[in-house]
Amino acid sequence: MLVDVHCHLDHELFSKDIDEVIERAKDMIAITAGVNHESNLNVLKLSKKYENIKASLGIYPLDALEMSDKEIDNEIQFIKKNSKNITAIGEIGLDFKEGKNRERQLKILTNIVNELEYLNKPFIVHSRGAEKESVELFEQLNVKKVVFHCFQGDFSVVKRIEDNGWMISIPCIVVRSKHFQNIINEVKLSQLLTETDSPFLSAESGKRNEPFFVIETIKIISRIKKIDEDEINKILFKNYQNYFC
Numbered sequence: 001m002l003v004d005v006h007c008h009l010d011h012e013l014f015s016k017d018i019d020e021v022i023e024r025a026k027d028m029i030a031i032t033a034g035v036n037h038e039s040n041l042n043v044l045k046l047s048k049k050y051e052n053i054k055a056s057l058g059i060y061p062l063d064a065l066e067m068s069d070k071e072i073d074n075e076i077q078f079i080k081k082n083s084k085n086i087t088a089i090g091e092i093g094l095d096f097k098e099g100k101n102r103e104r105q106l107k108i109l110t111n112i113v114n115e116l117e118y119l120n121k122p123f124i125v126h127s128r129g130a131e132k133e134s135v136e137l138f139e140q141l142n143v144k145k146v147v148f149h150c151f152q153g154d155f156s157v158v159k160r161i162e163d164n165g166w167m168i169s170i171p172c173i174v175v176r177s178k179h180f181q182n183i184i185n186e187v188k189l190s191q192l193l194t195e196t197d198s199p200f201l202s203a204e205s206g207k208r209n210e211p212f213f214v215i216e217t218i219k220i221i222s223r224i225k226k227i228d229e230d231e232i233n234k235i236l237f238k239n240y241q242n243y244f245c
C-alpha cells in the first residue's frame, strides 16, 4: 500500500474533481494537512468523508505570522479537542525565506510543540530557509516524532535527522532533484517516507500534483536503493505504521 504523508487536498485546485482524485488514490493512505483554522476545518471534513484520507491539523508558519497570540492559542485548543480525529500535527514549522519575523516564528513554533507534544503524534514540519534552526529547535525540545517534509537542508543536518530517529519524506520532485536523490542514497530506508505536497511540487513542472503520483517517488527509491518496488512499498508502509499508528 502506498502512502502520501503530506498533501493539501482542501486546496482550491481540487475543488472541482476531488472525488476523482481520491478515487485514483483509493488503494493508498493520504494525510492531508491543514494550514490555518479554515483549512483545518476542511481537512477534518475530508477525513470524515473518505476512509483512506487522514487528517493532520496545523498552523503554517506564514499563516501564524498573521495571527494574534489569542488566535494561535484558540487553534492549539482546537487541535487538542480534535486529537482523536487526527493522525499528525502539521503543517507547522519555520519559513525564513518568506517569513520576516524570525523571533516570533521561533516563539510560536516552540509554543505549538510544547502544547501538543503530549498527544504523541508526529509533527509534520516545513523548514524552508530554516532547516538547521528547525532541527535545532526539535532537538532542544527533545521531541520524539518529527517528519521533515521537502527538506532542503545540507547533509550534516540530514544526518542529524537520521541520528535522532526522525523521518524525511521524499516529494515527487525527486525525479528532477539531485538533492533528494542524494538523500535517498545516503539515508537509511527506515527513516524515509513518501509525500506529494499536492497540489504543489509535481514531478512535472507546472502540472497539478496529487497523492497517486507518489508512485513516481517509489520508482526512484527503488532504482537508487536497488530493491524492487513491491518491497520498497512494504518497507515504507511499515515506516508509516510504526510512526503514525
Ligand SMILES: [Zn+2]
Pocket: 006, 007, 008, 033, 091, 197
Ligand atoms: Zn505542505
